[in-house]
Amino acid sequence: MSARLRLAPALLVVALGVALAVHMSPSRAGSTVDPAPTRAVHGVAITVADMERSVAFYSTVLFFEKVSDVQASAPEIERLLGVAGARVRIVTMRLGTERIELLEYLAPKGRTLPANARSNDRGFQHIAIAVNDMDQAYLWLRRHNVAQTSPEPQRLPDWNPNASGIRAFSFKDPDGHALEILQFPPGKGDARWQRPSESVFLGIDHTAIVVEDTERSLRFYRDTLGLRIVGGGENYGPEQERLNDVPSARLRITTLRAAEGPAIELLEYLNPRDGRPYPRDTRGNDLVRWHTLLVTRDAETAAAKLGASSGPAARPVFVSIADSPLGFRRGLTAEDPDGHGVQLRAR
Numbered sequence: 491m492s493a494r495l496r497l498a499p500a501l502l503v504v505a506l507g508v509a510l511a512v513h514m515s516p517s518r519a520g521s522t523v524d525p526a527p528t529r530a531v532h533g534v535a536i537t538v539a540d541m542e543r544s545v546a547f548y549s550t551v552l553f554f555e556k557v558s559d560v561q562a563s564a565p566e567i568e569r570l571l572g573v574a575g576a577r578v579r580i581v582t583m584r585l586g587t588e589r590i591e592l593l594e595y596l597a598p599k600g601r602t603l604p605a606n607a608r609s610n611d612r613g614f615q616h617i618a619i620a621v622n623d624m625d626q627a628y629l630w631l632r633r634h635n636v637a638q639t640s641p642e643p644q645r646l647p648d649w650n651p652n653a654s655g656i657r658a659f660s661f662k663d664p665d666g667h668a669l670e671i672l673q674f675p676p677g678k679g680d681a682r683w684q685r686p687s688e689s690v691f692l693g694i695d696h697t698a699i700v701v702e703d704t705e706r707s708l709r710f711y712r713d714t715l716g717l718r719i720v721g722g723g724e725n726y727g728p729e730q731e732r733l734n735d736v737p738s739a740r741l742r743i744t745t746l747r748a749a750e751g752p753a754i755e756l757l758e759y760l761n762p763r764d765g766r767p768y769p770r771d772t773r774g775n776d777l778v779r780w781h782t783l784l785v786t787r788d789a790e791t792a793a794a795k796l797g798a799s800s801g802p803a804a805r806p807v808f809v810s811i812a813d814s815p816l817g818f819r820r821g822l823t824a825e826d827p828d829g830h831g832v833q834l835r836a837r
Contacts, residue, residue: 526715526716526717526748527714527715527716527784527786527787527788527791527792527795527834528715528716528717528748528784528785528786528792528834529748529749529750529784529785529786529787530748530749530750530751530784530785531697531717531747531748531750531751531752531753531754531782531783531784531785532589532751532783532784532785532835533588533589533590533591533694533697533751533752533783534590534591534615534617534697534780534781534782534783535580535590535591535592535593535780535781535783535831535833536590536591536592536593536667536780537593537594537595537600537774537775537776537777537778537779537780538592538593538594538665538667538777539594539599539602539665539777540594540664541579541581541592541594543664544581544592544594544663544664544665545581545583545592547663547664548583548590548592548663549583550634551630551631551634551636552585552619552669552691553585553689553690553691554583554584554585554590555583555584555585556581556582556583557582557583557584557589558580558581558582559579559580559581559582560579560580561577561578561579561580561596562577562578562580563576563577563578570821570823570833571774571775571823572773572774572823573595573598573600573773573774573775574598575597575598576595576597576598576774576775577595577596577597578593578594578595578596579593579594579596580592580593581594585619585691585692585693585694586689586692586693586694587693588693588694588751588752590617590694591783593774595774595775598775599775600773600774600775600776600777600779601776601777601778602665602666602777603665603666603667603777603778604778607666607778608735608736608765608766609639609660609668609700609734609735609736609739610700610734610736610739610759610762610764610765611700611765611766611768612700612701612702612765612766612767612768612828612829613700613766613768613769613772613778613829614668614698614699614700614757614765615668615697615698615699615700615780615782615830616660616667616668616669616670616697616698617669617670617694617696617697617752618658618669618670618671618672618694618695618696618697618698618755619669619670619671619672619691619692619693619694619695620671620672620673620674620679620680620683620691620692620693620694620695621671621672621673621690621691621692622673622683622687622689622690622692623673623690624643624657624659624671624672624673625643626690627659627671627673627690627691628642628643628659628671630690631659631661631671636661636662637661637662637666638659638660638661638662639660639661639662639668639733639734639735640658640659640660640661640732640733640734640735641732642659643657643658643659644657644658644659644729644730644732644733645657645729646658646725646729646730647727647729650723650724650725652721652722652723653723653725654675655674655675655678656672656673656674656675656678656679657672657673658670658671658672658673658733659671659672659733660733660734660735665777666777667777667780670698671691672695679695680695683695694752695752695753696745696752696753696754696755697752697753697754697755697780697782698754698755698756698757699754699755699756699757699782699826699828699830700757700758700759700765700828701756701757701758701826701827701828702758702765702767702827702828703758703827704742704744704756704758706827707744707756707826707827707828708744708756709827710826710827711746711754711756711826712746714795714796715784715792715795715796715832715834716748717746717747717748717754718746718747718748719744719745719746720745720746720747720753721744721745722742722743722744722745723742723743724740724741724742724743724760725739725740725741725743726739726740726741726761736759736762737762738761738762739759739761739762740759740760740761741757741758741759741760742756742757742758742760743755743756743757743758744756744758748784748785750785751785754782767828767829768828768829768830769829770829772829774831779831780830780831781823781831781832781833782830782831782832782833783833783835784832784833784834784835785818785834785835785836785837786822786834786835786836787836788836789820789821789822789834789835789836792822792834792836793822796822796824818835818836818837819835819836819837820835820836821833821834821835821836822834822835822836
């Protein structure tokens with residue numbers, strides 16, 4: 491049976507500073523802001539329409555394990571999620587050492603995903619799950635009749651030294667959320683993806699978001715939140731086109747990391763440039779809404795940095811939570827320059 495969160499009544503809204511943020515130049519790409527507000531990437535939160543269906547999919551098809559199952563409704567939750575009258579069920583699931591949170595809005599219900607959503611739309615976000623045997627994983631997904639984005643697994647070409655030999659396959663969950671599995675060849679990816687394992691599905695390597703302008707997004711994720719660039723390059727060719735079902739696709743990919751947790755990939759489509767912007771009227775209960783979950787040392791400092799660098803787009807709100815089974819004291823909800831949801835949690 492679901493437990494109910496007990497929420498402390500105090501709501502702390504922090505006044506934001508008005509100083510201009512100092513943006514790092516590309517030549518300082520490897521640097522970090524001191525002190526960096528972000529200590530770790532904790533995972534992602536995904537809004538779903540039917541919790542039982544989603545839990546069955548992620549546990550049966552992808553082998554996630556349920557960690558917790560709670561319900562929450564209070565003014566603090568409404569402010570944190572930006573939805574008046576929000577009553578939510580939150581299920582935390584784990585694969586390897588990584589976690590996701592599935593959120594079902596019991597009330598009010600939001601909008602479904604657009605039927606014509608494309609991989610180059612800026613509302614796109616996915617998680618990429620590392621596997622140790624692409625052929626077995628693909629057969630398993632086919633056996634469970636997943637909705638395919640790629641016609642079959644794609645091997646990225648040898649001319650691309652950053653990606654050569656990586657095999658990847660894109661598909662969707664029951665709500666239409668984008669997912670990917672990938673297998674790294676020896677010498678690529680995190681070392682733990684190369685360790686022997688009886689499990690085929692190993693853990694979450696990264697979450698990826700489509701952005702309009704990489705440099706603008708870096709000012710948010712790198713310069714303001716303190717993530718560091720750990721890789722990047724351009725991907726194009728027939729394999730990339732088939733992987734994301736985008737003809738003539740050419741992507742600039744920039745990989746960012748905190749000290750712990752999965753990576754965040756910025757995907758800028760250099761071609762085609764017709765991806766639609768993130769719907770600005772999106773609310774937390776719409777299925778397009780994901781939140782990338784970040785752990786921060788100090789929520790007030792993070793709010794000040796976001797307010798100074800991002801202006802009204804950040805819209806940070808603090809909430810004090812007592813005895814939270816999700817394990818954080820205060821939460822800060824914001825949007826990046828393209829509209830993707832970000833939630834910083836002070837521990």
